Amino acid sequence: MITETTLIANLTLFMLAIFLGFELITKVPATLHTPLMSGANAISGISVVGALFAANVAYDGGQTDLSGLLAFVAIVLAMINVVGGFTVTNRMLNMIAGKKRRA
Amino acid sequence: MEQWIPIGYLLSAALFIFGLKKLGHPRTAPRGNQYGALGMLVAVLTTVVDMELAGDMEWTLIIAGLVLGSVIGVIMAVRVQMTGMPELVALFNGFGGAASALVALAEIWAYIDGTATPSTDTLTIAVIMVAAGLSALVGWMTLTGSILAMFKLKGGVSIFGTWYKTPTWGPTWLNPVKVALVLSVVALIYLSIDDPTNKQYLYGIIAISCILGIVLVLPIGGADMPVVVSLLNSLSGIAAAFTGFIVGNSVLIVAGSLVGASGLILTFIMCKAMNRTLPDVLFKSFGGSGEKAELTRTKVGSDADEVAMMVDGAQKVIIVPGYGMAVSQCQHQVKEFADLIAEKFGTEVKYAIHPVAGRMPGHMNVLLAEANVPYEQLIEMDEINPEFPDCDVAVIIGANDTTNPAARSGEGPLAGMPIIDADAARTVVIIKRSLSVGYAGVDNDLFYMDKTMMLFGDGKAMMTGLNNAIKEI
Known part of the structure; x- marks a missing residue:
């Protein structure tokens, strides 16, 4: 049940987060553009939380119908995005920042 | 215990904000990435605890999904070559978009299956259908667009040993078609509010969104791909935010919109550096033969020995890498060249990095870092430009538009784009396949x-030849 109050609260959150996102990265050296894109991309894998809720609702009562399967695939894809994204960003940053190089 | 759940999400959102902020500064970037990962861990754990508290958690499949995705993700991220990085980011991005779209689909399919009943409250069902529709539109579009972008970055695809080049095609009549497709999805979403279990509407939204992703990316050529991948990254964040409205979860909304907004800013930064606007990139397909300047002049090519002699005795050499270095993947040969002349002739070597050189911003840095080029030698455009008048030889490897003096003239498509002042160097060596335009x-x-020497050929082959010639001196 979504009331007007919760909808307005969510829309407010949405709008404020967008403004915050605009302000967060106004000056970024070109070197960091690719890692930043990759890191932000990993964060967009937050849809895993949505997938978890969807899976839980779908599996409720132990039956796994099509929507359960869809939610399962969503969990897997989102986790690939999250774990792969953070790992690859870390690899890139280690190279760019020059750490762990030429030990 | 339940009262701690929103605190968990709040902590996670704060970690994402600090993470993104820190990712923007070289010194703190690795820490920023760790903050982001920690935020994600907190979000997932909070969700799991939340569902467990509700007492209806279906552990086996959920844990299986989490573990399976993590393992695949780690394997892909660890195995990829640094040169394949942009493609992988594009692919991950597509997966993220698909996950959001699938969450929306799972929600709606439960209505169709009858395992869940659509709310009878008009506001609730309207919000869910609109959020699910938009999440599907953006999510499926991101998936197909990202996969196509990945193949564009690769340049083509190999099927049964035959190489197929990724096509670039976009007549101007395609633009109204894109608008019509978006409008028809919006119409279908509107219709679905009154009829949530209508399968036709659902299939229609999915199919049109998938087509949209393809027609959006198809007209855009290789050099503009960074902008497109960045835009798709922004879209996948927005898709996640929409799923937040469906499940009513604050961290999804916050994290999704943060990525959406910061991704858009990054997109604009890239467009600005190329002196293009976002609408130009998206709707003015380039590479149309009609727009290209005709080549009326010719230039005699030089050979490796000649260039080697030129470099011998040079006090200072600046290397200007571009798209061509990424394509021929000759960064190791470039590094070998730099080491050779530094050792043999005592030459000072620096690299001039144009902000949009390559296939992604910062792409040159990643490639050169892979070849173990010291970070201190990579100098950004604004800092290196005053050094060119003191530079004996500028070696340009596969860069064209980013060095074109026509950008200073104030006329033509390049007008106003900042460029590397390689023409100020005493001698310019350009390694390029031909004289063709960028x-x-x-x-x-x-x-x-007159001071320019052209080495016509593939970057890797020419650099290897040049290195051999230097060794023989």
Whole structure:
């Protein structure tokens, strides 16, 4: 049940987060553009939380119908995005920042 | 215990904000990435605890999904070559978009299956259908667009040993078609509010969104791909935010919109550096043969021995890498060249990095870092430009538009784009396949200057030849 109050609260959150996102990265050296894109991309894998809720609702009562399967695939894809994204960003940053190089 | 759940999400959102902020500064970037990962861990754990508290958690499949995705993700991220990085980011991005779209689909399919009943409250069902529809539109579009972008970055696809080049195609009549497709999805979403279990509407939204992703990316050529991948990254964040409205979860909304907004800013930064606007990139397909300047001049090519002699005795050499270095993947040969002349002739070597050189911003840095080029030698455009008058030889490897003096003239497609002042160097060596124009379609005066030596050929082959010639001196 979504009331007007919760909808307005969510829309407010949405709008404020967008403004915050605009302000967060106004000056970024070109070197960091690719890692930043990759890191932000990993964060967009937050849809895993949505997938978890969807899976839980779908599996409720132990039956796994099509929507359960869809939610399962969503969990897997989102986790690939999250774990792969953070790992690859870390690899890139280690190279760019020059750490762990030429030990 | 339940009262701690929102605190968990709040902590996670704060970690994402600090993470993104820190990712923007070289010194703190690795820490920023760790903050982001920690935020994600907190979000997932909070969700799991939340569901467990509700007492209806279906552990086996959920844990299986989490573990399976993590393992695949780690394997892909660890195995990829640094040169394949942009493609992988594009692919991950597509997966993220698909996950959001699938969450929306799972929600709606439960209505169709009858395992869940659509709310009878008009506001609730309207919000869910609109959020699910938009999440599907953006999510499926991101998936197909990202996969196509990945193949564009690769340049093509190999099927049964035959190489197929990724096509670039976009007549101007395609633009109204894109608008019509978006409008028809919006119409279908509107219709679905009154009829949530209508399968036709659902299939229609999915199919049109998938087509949209393809027609959006298809007209855009290789050099503009960074902008597109960045835009798709922004879209996948927005898709996640929409799923937040469906499940009513604050961290999804916050994290999704943060990525959406910061991704858009990054997109604009890239467009600005290329002196293009976002609508230009998206709706003005370039590479049309009509717009390109005709080549009326010729230039005699030089050979490796000649260039080797030129470099011998040079006090200072600046290397200007571009798209061509990424394509031929000759960064190791470039590094070998730099080491050779530093050792043999005592030459000072620096690299001039144009903000949009390569296939992604910062792409040159990643490639050169892979070849173990010291970070201190990579100098950004604004800092290196005053050094060119003191530079004996500028070696340009596969860069064209980013060095074209026509950008200073204030006319033509390149007008106003900041460039590397390689033409100020005493001698310019350009390694390039031919005299052909770059994606902006403008002939490059630099090629025809008396002090310019052209080495015509593939970057890797020419660099190897040049290195051999230097060894023989």
